[in-house]
Amino acid sequence: MIIKNDQLMKILNRTISFLVGALFIFSGLIKLNDPTGTEIKLHEYFEVFKSDPYLGNLGAFWEFLAPYSLWLAIILTVLEVVLGFNLLLHHRAKTTLRSLLALIVFFTFLTFYSWFFDKVKDCGCFGDAIPLTPFQSFMKDVILTVMIVWLLIQRHQITPMLSVRVGSVLSILATIGATVFGFYTVRHLPVKDFRAYKVGANLPANMKPKEKLKYGEELYIYKDLKEGKELKIKGTDYTKDWKKYSDTTQYKFVKLEKPLLNPEALPKITDFKVFSTDGTDFTTQVLQGTKMYIVIPDVYKIKNGQKVVVTEASAYVKIGALVKELRQNKIQPIVLTAAGAQDIEEFRHKVQLAVSYYFVDKKVLKTMIRANPGLMLLKDGTVKGKWHHNDTPKIEAVTQLLK
Known part of the structure; x- marks a missing residue:
């Protein structure tokens, strides 16, 4: 059977469309699983841009964007999913491909910046699921850019798989579904946790090398x-x-x-250090026995020029009630925070959370759990359960995990 050139071109275009569309959907869903992680990464970029000699003259712009990092994270990742979905259906190919080109040019700039200037070590392209080096991320985006440009050139040869009406309905449904998924994971926790602090992980084991480290010649x-x-x-x-x-x-x-x-x-965890208010290292102690970590990266935020508690008081009412029951069941509750001593003293009286407070680096706390506050149950250093403050558990659910 002889395959004509136009048939080969059609097969090539469909193959490239599938690869690009599927990759954008995968990338978007991975990030929608953890929008807070993407928010942290975008915020890191904005902070770096402010100090860049070439981009720093737009300092006010980066300052303006920083508070909206979470919204930007959700919008960009929903766009990835929807545009990838549209490309799979060949729905409104011209508009879809132009939008994808704009998106990939933006991502290529970020990955190039990460690689060339070596200031942001990880672009977060696939979240924590598939870590890539800055150079790998940049080359991935370059290849995607070439593929999208090729499809744009061939756009008149790309025919829709469904009618415009059906394609539009499916595109709207994909937009709604991706948005709902993103907001769900923000208000709860990632559906799939890829980090070294996930349920089932043993933190002391993750703090050690898997094998003896080997070094080459100086x-x-x-x-x-x-x-x-x-x-x-x-x-x-x-x-x-x-x-x-x-x-x-x-x-x-x-x-x-x-x-x-x-x-x-190398160890999966290299920066987990816990200190008491007087500077004593308590890392070993907090990994022993049965503990409930109440993780609070930030206790206050500035709103209308006033210092207010980051999370509504009702969340701490539920946590406070749980704390009493934890003690009755010989489970020690402790707070891990990055706040200063003075803020802690004010905070503990304001929310009536009378437990032991320890200091941990904010970046580590945000890596441990995507909630402020969040709850982590550990037994001898092994993570038994994790909860967003919107899902503060009953004591029965906690004790069941310890059996």
């Missing part, structure tokens, strides 16, 4: 002042030519490093 990093290049010199080569690099008019020593040969063996 590398001397020098900057060639005349060429403007960075040089990586092996230890054996440096020993032979050290006099050459002692010429400070041409070479500047940057650092000495030992490349890690098995980075996959």
Whole structure:
């Protein structure tokens, strides 16, 4: 059977449409599973942009966007899903492809910035599900850009799979479904937790390397002042030519490093440190026995020039009632927060939450659980349960998890 050129082109266009559409849907759903994580990443970009010598002159713009990071996260990820869905159906191909091109150009800028300037280590393209290096993320977006441009060129050859009316109805339903899913995971918790603090994870085990870390030969990093290049010199080569690099008019020593040969063996958790109000390290103690972590990254926010509690008081009424029952069942409740000592003292009296308070880095707390406040039940360092404050559990549900 002979396949004509126009048939081959049709198969090629459908294949590329499927790949692009499916990837956008997958990427969007992964991020809608955890919009708060995307919010954190966007906020990180805005903070970095403010200090950038080229983008910093738009400081007021980045300041304006920062409070709307969560809304932007939901809008962008819903767009990913809906546009990807439309492309699979070839629905309004011209408008869909132009919108996808605008979206991928934006994402390519972010991933290029992450890679080239090495300021944002992870773009969050696939959330915590599939971690990519900045360069991998950038190349992925470059390939997607080429594929979308190709489809735009071929747009007149792309025929809709359904009528415009049916396609529009399905597109609207996809928009509603993606939006509802995003807001659900914001008000509760991610449906699927991909982080090192997920239910079933043992935190002490995740704080240790999987195997002995192996390092390669030492590398001397020098900057060639005349060429403007960075040089990586092996230890054996440096020993032979050290006099050459002692010429400070041409070479500047940057650092000495030992490349890690098995980075996959690194601990999943490297920054979980818990301190008491007087600065004593309590990390080991809080991972022993049965504990209920009440995770509160922020206790106050500024609203209309006034300092107010971040979450409504009703949430702390439920948590306070649970705390009493936890103690009766020999489960120790503790608060982990990033707030300062003075704010904590005011806060504990305002919400009547009389438990022990410990300090943890805010970024770590936001990684542990996507809620403020959130609840984490641990037994000997193993996570038994996690709850958003909107889903504060009854004591029966807590004790059932410990059996």
